[in-house]
Amino acid sequence: MHLTGLKGMPRRVFTYPGHVGWDWLNLISTVGAFVMAAGFLVFVVDLLRPKRTKIGDRNPWGAGTLEWSLDLEDDNWGVRSIPHIETRYPLWQQPKLVERMDAGRFYLLGARHYDSACRVCHGAPGVTQGATVRAMLPAPPPIGDAVRDWRPNELGWIVREGVKMSGMPGWPSARNDEVWPVVAFLTRVRGMRPEHYAALVGPATAEGPPGFGSCAGCHGIDGLSGNERIPRLDIQTPDYLEMALLTYRDGRRQSGYMRHAASAVPAETLRPLAQRFGRLSDATARGAGQAARAAGSGAAGAAGASDDPVEEGRRLAFALDRRRDLPACHSCHGPDAERRRPDTPSLSGQYRGYLETQLILWRDGLRGGGPRAELMSEAARRLNDDHIAALAACYSSLAPEVPAAGGAAN
Amino acid sequence: MRRGQRAAVGLLILSGAGGCHGPQSVFSAGGADAIELNRLFAVMLVGAVILWISLNGLFFHVTRRRTGHMSRKLAEAVIIGGGILLPVVVLTALLAWGLSIMPDQRAPGEGLRVRITGEEWWWRVEYLPEGAAGPVISANELRLPAGRRTEIELQAGRVIHSFWVPGLGGKTDMIPGRTTRMSLEPVTPGTYRGQCAEFCGASHALMALNAVVLEEGDFARWLEAEAAPARPEEGEGRAIFFREGCGACHTIRGTPAAGAVGPDLTHFGSRTSLAAGILPMERAALVSWIANAGAIKPEAQMPAFAHLSKTELDRLAGWLEALE
Numbered sequence: 001m002h003l004t005g006l007k008g009m010p011r012r013v014f015t016y017p018g019h020v021g022w023d024w025l026n027l028i029s030t031v032g033a034f035v036m037a038a039g040f041l042v043f044v045v046d047l048l049r050p051k052r053t054k055i056g057d058r059n060p061w062g063a064g065t066l067e068w069s070l071d072l073e074d075d076n077w078g079v080r081s082i083p084h085i086e087t088r089y090p091l092w093q094q095p096k097l098v099e100r101m102d103a104g105r106f107y108l109l110g111a112r113h114y115d116s117a118c119r120v121c122h123g124a125p126g127v128t129q130g131a132t133v134r135a136m137l138p139a140p141p142p143i144g145d146a147v148r149d150w151r152p153n154e155l156g157w158i159v160r161e162g163v164k165m166s167g168m169p170g171w172p173s174a175r176n177d178e179v180w181p182v183v184a185f186l187t188r189v190r191g192m193r194p195e196h197y198a199a200l201v202g203p204a205t206a207e208g209p210p211g212f213g214s215c216a217g218c219h220g221i222d223g224l225s226g227n228e229r230i231p232r233l234d235i236q237t238p239d240y241l242e243m244a245l246l247t248y249r250d251g252r253r254q255s256g257y258m259r260h261a262a263s264a265v266p267a268e269t270l271r272p273l274a275q276r277f278g279r280l281s282d283a284t285a286r287g288a289g290q291a292a293r294a295a296g297s298g299a300a301g302a303a304g305a306s307d308d309p310v311e312e313g314r315r316l317a318f319a320l321d322r323r324r325d326l327p328a329c330h331s332c333h334g335p336d337a338e339r340r341r342p343d344t345p346s347l348s349g350q351y352r353g354y355l356e357t358q359l360i361l362w363r364d365g366l367r368g369g370g371p372r373a374e375l376m377s378e379a380a381r382r383l384n385d386d387h388i389a390a391l392a393a394c395y396s397s398l399a400p401e402v403p404a405a406g407g408a409a410n
Numbered sequence: 411m412r413r414g415q416r417a418a419v420g421l422l423i424l425s426g427a428g429g430c431h432g433p434q435s436v437f438s439a440g441g442a443d444a445i446e447l448n449r450l451f452a453v454m455l456v457g458a459v460i461l462w463i464s465l466n467g468l469f470f471h472v473t474r475r476r477t478g479h480m481s482r483k484l485a486e487a488v489i490i491g492g493g494i495l496l497p498v499v500v501l502t503a504l505l506a507w508g509l510s511i512m513p514d515q516r517a518p519g520e521g522l523r524v525r526i527t528g529e530e531w532w533w534r535v536e537y538l539p540e541g542a543a544g545p546v547i548s549a550n551e552l553r554l555p556a557g558r559r560t561e562i563e564l565q566a567g568r569v570i571h572s573f574w575v576p577g578l579g580g581k582t583d584m585i586p587g588r589t590t591r592m593s594l595e596p597v598t599p600g601t602y603r604g605q606c607a608e609f610c611g612a613s614h615a616l617m618a619l620n621a622v623v624l625e626e627g628d629f630a631r632w633l634e635a636e637a638a639p640a641r642p643e644e645g646e647g648r649a650i651f652f653r654e655g656c657g658a659c660h661t662i663r664g665t666p667a668a669g670a671v672g673p674d675l676t677h678f679g680s681r682t683s684l685a686a687g688i689l690p691m692e693r694a695a696l697v698s699w700i701a702n703a704g705a706i707k708p709e710a711q712m713p714a715f716a717h718l719s720k721t722e723l724d725r726l727a728g729w730l731e732a733l734e
Contacts (some may be wrong), residue, residue: 006430006435006436006437007430007432007434007435007436007437007576008433008434008435008449008574008576008577008603009433009434009570009607010606011609012606012608012609012614012615013605013614014615015615015616016615017618019433020432020433020434020435020603021431021432021435022432115651136435158538184585338545346567382673
């Protein structure tokens with residue numbers, strides 16, 4: 001059209017004489033106009049065509065960031081299943097993350113807690129509320145109705161604070177970080193099929209001492225949860241585990257989940273459970289340790305060699321820098337099973353995310369524990385976030401130890 | 411395949427643009443202004459091509475040939491020199507030159523003035539020679555003397571138009587109630603086609619005119635002849651013209667026909683085109699035009715004379731053609 005204009009064609013004419021030499025150029029412009037019109041037509045057709053068809057694959061570009069883990073049908077995707085993220089590109093660098101999210105591993109904790117603590121009043125998929133509960137004033141709404149009008153952040157507030165002047169209690173612990181797996185579950189509970197719910201919350205196994213199936217539902221039959229929010233237990237002695245359960249039960253150690261779980265059963269049932277989880281043979285220690293190392297090294301290897309958090313954590317834990325402000329972790333926690341007291345946990349091979357969370361709680365004064373908790377509070381007081389990340393990286397990368405024979409005597 | 415298609419499209423464009431010359435092309439410049447505008451265009455085009463090639467060459471160089479780090483000093487020199495200094499210098503020079511051309515394009519004419527009025531959809535053309543008592547009225551054709559700058563006054567009847575003869579100079583809008591002006595300095599004798607360049611209604615596309623540039627002497631003779639009254643033949647054609655009331659709208663000086671609604675027909679037969687530049691001055695075209703002007707030029711104000719017989723139309727057309 002520029003060339004036709006140079007050849008004297010004005011705008012807005014519907015015809016022109018044959019001898020002015022615009023014909024070929026105008027033909028090209030006309031073809032172009034039709035091509036453009038066809039383009040607009042494609043847009044209009046796309047605008048008007050029915051949209052009920054499947055939009056596309058879940059992650060068509062093989063992207064690495066977390067939002068691409070979504071499946072498109074899911075409307076409530078904000079915190080459907082809070083995964084533990086270690087890198088900026090978790091879908092590339094944390095293999096099996098998506099499968100684990102899909103399997104509900106990250107709201108398993110919330111689902112099982114719900115089943116144990118909340119179902120009594122609110123019912124559950126396939127579980128109706130009893131008449132007595134419905135006679136409460138105000139009556140607790142069925143869970144599908146209860147979650148309908150709230151966004152995830154609001155659900156988090158409700159779960160943490162409870163509803164005053166009603167029967168809805170707040171979270172039974174001072175911790176602020178625990179409610180999100182429950183919220184993740186609540187965002188999924190509407191429309192959940194009863195059999196799916198039953199599979200999520202049912203006992204993991206019929207074996208073991210009373211209550212073991214329930215514990216193993218989160219902690220795993222072998223004490224390996226596969227979830228960074230849930231500690232692995234196979235590296236601890238039965239004595240330590242029993243002490244931990246008792247401190248949870250009486251509130252000296254803070255966790256809404258564990259306080260509920262440990263208080264729901266008689267105190268004398270805790271010992272067999274501790275023994276069941278704490279029992280550990282050399283073989284499983286080694287195998288599990290390699291697995292834990294592999295898990296830890298994936299993230300650790302991503303960092304540069306100069307500021308490798310594992311190495312930095314090692315220097316802190318073993319006091320290689322002779323710092324005057326931070327006590328050496330290894331003098332109580334090892335790795336050195338011989339020297340560790342039974343009421344002091346082993347940290348080697350523990351999940352990195354779990355270690356970080358616990359260290360932050362210690363540092364912030366939110367965590368108590370056994371008789372020597374005061375020591376740990378004092379030791380953790382001056383840790384900063386970098387120290388905590390480094391220590392968690394270091395201990396999670398170490399091979400688990402075999403618990404001292406004396407501790408697991410029977 | 412792809413390359414073949416691209417080559418085909420390129421060839422098509424070249425074949426269209428190849429003959430850049432045409433009766434209405436800016437490249438067939440026959441006026442001082444058009445020649446100057448052509449030079450401006452050529453300089454801009456060559457400059458743009460040089461800049462385009464240089465810039466892409468630079469891109470190619472830094473992305474394919476020398477991909478390493480550039481020193482900060484060199485990078486700053488490229489950014490300040492090529493990104494600020496060069497554009498400022500080039501654009502200032504072009505602006506200065508472009509502005510310097512503008513006054514020449516609007517320079518006042520010498521002697522002759524021509525008043526052109528845009529009508530729907532034809533041109534009323536009036537020549538006002540220096541010292542003349544009244545205008546020499548014509549229509550749908552502009553004749554200009556070569557080698558002299560002629561003042562052009564532009565008016566419009568009911569709606570806006572724009573006067574543009576690409577071969578002679580730039581375009582100027584014609585606005586009802588206002589007189590705009592321009593001037594043209596033809597250099598080469600010849601015929602240049604012009605066209606209305608602002609949408610003015612249903613037949614905007616059918617509103618053209620020929621600008622005929624004559625040597626100074628030829629022009630003087632032509633103007634003298636144009637100023638003279640018509641020497642109409644007697645005969646049936648003349649009878650039909652007056653019987654059908656054509657004189658209500660058209661003037662033929664030297665006869666009782668003195669209408670001013672439509673184009674002046676005094677020397678109609680000497681024009682190079684019919685119906686404002688859209689038909690050849692031929693008997694058949696004239697017959698069909700008189701029979702139904704609206705069929706050729708939609709919404710034209712001239713009524714259809716379809717009730718005339720073929721013979722009558724032919725006689726009338728023959729008589730009009732003889733008005734030279």
